[in-house]
Amino acid sequence: MTGSKEKRSFSAKMKDANSAFLPSEGTQAEPTHVGFILQKHFSMMAFTAAVDAIVTANLVNTSPLFTYETLAIENSPIMSDLGIEISADSIINEASPLQPNIPKILIICGGFRCSTEAHPPLSMLLKTAATQGVIMGGIWNGAIALAHAGLLDKQSCAVHPDNHAFMRERFPQVTTSNQVFVSDNNRLSCAGPVSALDMMLYLIGETHGKTIVRAIKEILSCDQISESSDIRLNQIIDDPCLPEKLRDLMALMAANIEEPISAEELSEFVGISRRQTERLFQHHLETSPSRYYLELRITHARRLLLQTNDSITNIALASGFVSSSHFSNCYKDYFGVSPKLARESR
Known part of the structure; x- marks a missing residue:
C-alpha cells in the first residue's frame, strides 16, 4: 500500500527567496x-x-x-x-x-x-x-x-x-x-x-x-554596498561566511540552470571530491547538493512562470527539467499548486 506523497520544503537559504509564494502554515494572527x-x-x-x-x-x-x-x-x-x-x-x-x-x-x-x-x-x-x-x-x-x-x-x-x-x-x-x-x-x-x-x-x-x-x-538588500565598495547585486553566493569552494560550486550551479551539471562534474571543476562537496553543503547549508540544485532551478522556474508569458513547457526546459510533467510535479510539491494555477492567480 502506497502512502500519500509528502510535500517538499525548501532548505533555509532558498526558502527566503520563495516565502511569498508558499502555502500558509496554520492559523494567521491579526x-x-x-x-x-x-x-x-x-x-x-x-x-x-x-x-x-x-x-x-x-x-x-x-x-x-x-x-x-x-x-x-x-x-x-x-x-x-x-x-x-x-x-x-x-x-x-x-x-x-x-x-x-x-x-x-x-x-x-x-x-x-x-x-x-x-x-x-x-x-x-x-x-x-x-x-x-x-x-x-x-x-x-x-x-x-x-x-x-x-x-x-x-x-x-x-x-x-x-x-x-x-x-x-x-x-x-x-x-x-x-x-x-x-x-x-x-x-x-x-x-x-x-x-x-x-x-x-x-x-x-x-x-x-x-x-x-x-x-x-x-x-x-540586493544592492547593498559591500565594505570594499564593490557595487553589485548581492546574492547567496556572496556570503563571506561561506567557504570559497562552496561558493564556487553554488556559482557553477547558478550558471548552469538549463543544462544541469552532474555532481561528479561539479566536484571536478572546483578540485574536490564528491564526498567533500556533500559535506560542504550539509555543514554550511544543511542540505544536499542535489536538493540545493533542484531548489535553485525551481526558484528560477517560478520567476519565469510569474514574470513572463513563456509556455510552461519552455519554462520547464529552460530550468533544466526533462519534461513539463516532471516540472509540474516538482512545482506542486514545493508551492502547493500547479504551474498553471500559479500563473492564473499571479
Missing part, C-alpha cells in the same frame, strides 16, 4: 497595526524606508502581517522635506487625540528641519500609548517627541547628529547615543534614512521572527 506620525518637514526617504519594510513583510508572507496609517499633528496634508505633501489618515489634536484607537506600534518620523518644540496633544497620546504597552520609535529626531513626553528618562536613544547638542542640553536625564540605531525597553530610535530600515527590520524580527526578516532582506 495584522499588527502601525501608526506613522509625520512631523512637518519629515524625511521622506526615512519614512518610505520604514514603510517599505512593513509592506515588503506583507509581500513575503502569504497573509498580511501589518496594516499602517499616517498621522498628522494638527493639519493635513503634511509637507515633507522634499516639498511633497502626504495626506494623513488621522489627525492628532486637542479635539481628537486618537487615544481610544492607538496603534500597536507608533513611529514618529522626524527630519532635518522638524521642530524640536513640545506638542501637548502628541505628548498626551504618547503617554497614553505607554500605559497600553505600545511599542514606540523615533526616526531622525523623532525621539525628541518621546523625550518631551518623559518616555525616555534614564534610557538611551539615537537621533541625528545635528540634534545631539539639543538633546544633551534639554534632556540630561536621557542618554544620547552615538549609535545609529538603539532599542531600549520598548523604545526604538534611529538617526536617519538608512538606519530607519535597520530599525524596522529589527522590529519586524522581534514581532514576527527572523525568518521574515531574511525574506525581506532578500528583496530590499
